[in-house]
Amino acid sequence: MESRLLPGTLLPGTLPPGTLLPGMRLPGILLLGMLLLVVPPLWGQEEESGGLGFLPWQERTAFLMSSPGSLRFGLYGFANPALLATLHEPDLLFQWSDRNGFGEFDDWALFAAVPNLGFGVMERKVAGERIRDHRLALGFGSGEASSFGVAYGWYGGDADLDSQVTLGALLRPSPFLSIGLTGTRSFGSADYEGVLDLGLRPLGTERIALSGELPVNSVDRFSRIPWAAGAVVEPVAGIRVAARYVDDVGFSTGLEVSLGTGGLRSQVHLDTGGSHRFNTYGVRLGAYDRNLRDTHFPRRDTYLQLRIRGSLPHQRARFLDSGKTLQETLDALEVARRNPRIAGVVIDARGIGLSQGRAWEVGAALGALRREGRKVVLYVERGGMNVLHLVAEADRVVMDPRGSLTIPGYLIGRTYLAELLEDVGIGVDEFREMEYKSAFETFSRTGMSEAEREQSRRLVDGFYDLVRGNVTQGRELEEGAFDALIREGILLPAAELRETGLVDTLARPQELDGILEELEGWKPRRIGPQDLLPHREPRDDRWGPLPKIGLLYAIGPTLTGTGIRARELAEEIRSLRARDDVKALVLRVDSPGGDALAADLVAEELRKTAEEIPVVVSMGDLAASGGYWISMYADTIVALPISVTGSIGVIGGWFWDAGLGDRLRLHVDGVQRGPSADARFGPALPLIGLGLPGRNLTEEERNRLVGNLNRLYDEFVEKVAEGRGMDPAEVREVAEGRVWTGEDALDAGLVDELGNLTATLRIAREAAGIPEGERFAILEGPESPLLDFPPFLPRLGVERLGVEQPPEPDLLQTYLEMILERGGEPLPLLPFEYVHWHHRMGEGG
Structure with missing residues (x-):
């Protein structure tokens, strides 16, 4: 079963076909077992060691404003690789400290990630040695209720530290709780570390999040647990205030401001006695983030560009099919309607092939946009009666100068085969017990029954009256003018359509920018469905x-x-x-x-x-x-x-053989037991x-x-x-x-x-x-x-x-x-x- 996350919704994704516990994927459960194998029992005898063979948790997370699972995406897999499954777009974060002055980059970090894949490098001076920590991480899962990940880390610089592997899990069984688990194991020694990262949202939203961290390693065991606790408050969209306390290290407070596809952050670090140690700064660029401007002060300056090709099927093939489905098209129009930045839509209907029902559905979505004050511009080359459902809902209809419409009206009819079947020798017996159930008329009659004519007339009138009502209202035509178009509608070229008012402008696609500027009085930018903000918002x-x-x-x-x-x-x-x-x-x-x-x-x-x-x-x-x-x-x-x-x-x-077999020289023979065996x-x-x-x-x-x-x-x-x-x-x-x-x-x-x-x-x-x-x-x-498969390919038995x-x-x-x-x-x-x-x-x- 396929899964898509729709508005009021998310981005396309894949969800599991089944669950063991509500919201927990099977791989997440398996990962918990893996962590138990990777991290030996921590209550055994302490090892004789001068320290871990890799940087401990509190050093690796020095640039965190809060625990990894409680604030956006942590450090993009650097701390917990499972968080990469929650990332929605490519993102880049550069951070540095002013330990030796604002312009001195002695301590710095660069984190780059795309959904499910991240790389980070952090350079710090620890105990007088310059250490460069590198990590490559992968995240898996839906990023919704559970995900997991794996990271490989190695070092450069002065220190002689071991490379290591980190396994991570992220479990979010409810809107109120986030549980992060990581286990790190050294390749060069028996050193290991396990970390529990908890996040609590008392309101179930991003407004307030409380956090706690409990790292335990093979050196200190339970004799010393450098725990951490913190909180994040987001009073308005994209403005975040954070505080974090790390045991035996100190206290930090920070501010993060989202600018949409970028952002700025800063932290003040104090020691345990309250004295100032240093500040850290950060610049983010890439993924869209909610922000004050777009949420509270949006500018209506954008048009959605939507291409409609072919029939808009209900489902696309899993491979080699880039077409849009009906639901995706309707979804994009609904998202545009709810997006305050969208001033209108441009429908590019070149190559349209919609059934009349799907054309009405798209037209209804366009009508909903117009009722909320958005403009609809329709570009069309050719079409039939069905495209009129879109024409009716357009503020401006633009047609190619060589375009045309074929709009002769509606007809329901059939070819009657009774005499042909009789002539070739096929007998027909219709079992008709219901007056209007006319499916067999094709084979048993030479013309419509009165009941069939009655119901077919009602259907045709319903189709015609609906499209006439919509077009006359939407295009401000008289009913008589519409009827005249239909009478001449065997083929209506673009120039005639413009004279009748069904089309407004004759132009080619490259002229649409000028048409939009004329319509609005300013030049709007055009975006595709993938750039609509609800599709880009972080999860x-x-x-x-x-x-x-x-x-x-x-x-x-x-x-x-x-x-x-x-x-x-x-x-x-x-x-x-x-x-x-x-x-x-x-x-x-x-x-x-x-x-x-x-x-x-x-x-x-x-x-x-x-x-x-x-x-x-x-x-x-x-x-x-x-x-x-x-x-x-x-x-x-x-x-x-x-x-x-x-x-x-x-x-x-x-149906039965009433002479066809004799004419074709076909002979059948057999034996039977049972009076109807030969029927x-x-x-x-x-x-x-x-x-x-x-x-x-x-x-x-x-x-x-x-x-x-x-x-x-x-x-x-x-x-x-x-x-x-x-x-x-x-x-x-x-x-x-x-x-x-x-x-x-x-x-x-x-x-x-x-x-x-x-x-x-x-x-x-x-x-x-x-x-x-x-x-x-x-x-x-x-x-x-x-x-x-396209229709020109032969049937090769692929139905098997x-x-x-x-x-x-x-x-x-x-x-x-x-x-x-x-x-x-x-x-x-x-x-x-x-x-x-x-x-x-x-x-x-």
Whole structure:
């Protein structure tokens, strides 16, 4: 299972698939055992030694303002290498003392680190000898509740000291407690040292931290423990006051001021009698740190630059895939909305290929920005009806001078195959017991049934009315002007679009800076999503395991081994339900249905999960029939206004060889025992590999299959009634296989809210009791595909490796295979044209 830490959130990271204790990773537990092996029992007989073979703890940490675990990142792995796992960006810290004058660098230290890797060098004069201490450190783990690390140290200068290895662990089981453990062992002697570093935050925040240090080594054992204690107060963001007392050494007070990507610090050191010894100073450069200006006096001077390419899939492949996902895009827009420095966004939509549902979701996020006074600039080259959802929410639409839109309106239709199948010799028998359940019409009719025409008209009108309302309001057009555009929309070039007011400016991308300056009256700077401040903020403000929300994806037909991969998805749901740190579950559904067994596997796990934690469903473009089945037990169902949902019903039918085998000179023969053993036996069609039953059903066989269909429909209705808290009679009024837009489904009581995936996560966060603005982790699953093969590559059997393939060009064959393989079974399945239309609209942008 993948993990991402999202706003009110953190940066991308990886969390463990399971835990032994709340918030403690298995490697952290193992490291504790390793420390017990590295550090021999400290209560044995004292060794005869003139001193440690390496610098003791109090000398190695002379530049610390407080204990390593209580103030930001300690000394970047120099004291405890496990702290490197908490570092979020590259950072550099230079410190020096004025023992022999301000400009004399007799004692100095340089610490450089990137996340999980650090190097430090410290030069000091100890007992008249100049010692240069070097350390290379590695940190591992999430940096959240537990992490561990290892460091190798060696010396230069005058002293003859041994190189050594340090193992470190950092455990933060709650927002109030930090436990650091280090064990150091010399390579040249039997000397060793163990240190316990405790941090306490009485308020559970970075405002106040108390600390204590207990080092014990092989020379002094327990006869002398040079303990240390301290405190850090951060009254306002980035201003930190620290105090530290080291036994038999003295007292120090310090001030650290963050300047964003830099900072300054200074300490005054006194001896145990209170006399001044020296001062130390420090300059930091690199990683962003919270600071007074950005927190309390932000300047709105920045635009977010966001590129939207392709379809914005729900998950990216684990390798060789740098594309953005839908959630990452919506997340960036939500972070920008909450960031007071963001004046607006530039959406670069060259190469856009969004389905209409995802286009609406992005448009809704842009609308939220505009409502808070941020500007939205959209750059587009070409597009279709779906891009209008973005156009409607833009303050300035910029189009390439050679660009165009194809916006002819909406159509739902299908190719009817009844006469073709009859002509080639394939018999078709439709089991249709529900008025609107029309999935088999493709094969059994030559035109739309009245019920299908009614529901298709309602869908098309819903799609059209929504986009017309948004565009006329957002672009200040009359409805008649919009309708005129659609009438001429077979191809509208950029110049005509500018004349109609749908486009504001014709320009190329390199001219955007000038357009922004004209729009704002000043020249804003542009940043990418990775530079947004909430993504760059340090993670030291909160200790302990983050609350987590599961985000699982049910994408494709409801099948067990492919499509939504129901068995795997059900296991993921069980796994999340068993975790104490998962506070809510969101299931994203984009499915036309398919197999009832697969749908029920997932629905049953969601029902059990909803008894323990909040469960929220986010519906995408399609969440109907079997797609609605897997949604019905959620505490809250959130749909898009243009989601296609409902279709509570099942369909079935029978294909058989009515002469095709004779025409193709195919002959079958066999022996049987059982009157229906031959019902599904027949010729296998060459080349395409589809098997076709050799005969029609008997009346008794047909009645049995139709009876099963009606029983499954009754069960479907009962389950929906249970999940939605409705009377079964109420469900039947909106069932009969009828599809609804999300907006109509809200009126029918089949969904609870309208909104995008961002809104769904907000609802889940609130239901989980996570306060607004507090970080939480998103645990995504099931595991994304290994690779995303481009559609021009041949199929090489890589599905055996668990690699997701691109959509098949012949969707009808895939659809037909699913029906034939189940031979008359009742299926909670949408008509083929919805699957095809959804696929085609995604390609059109």
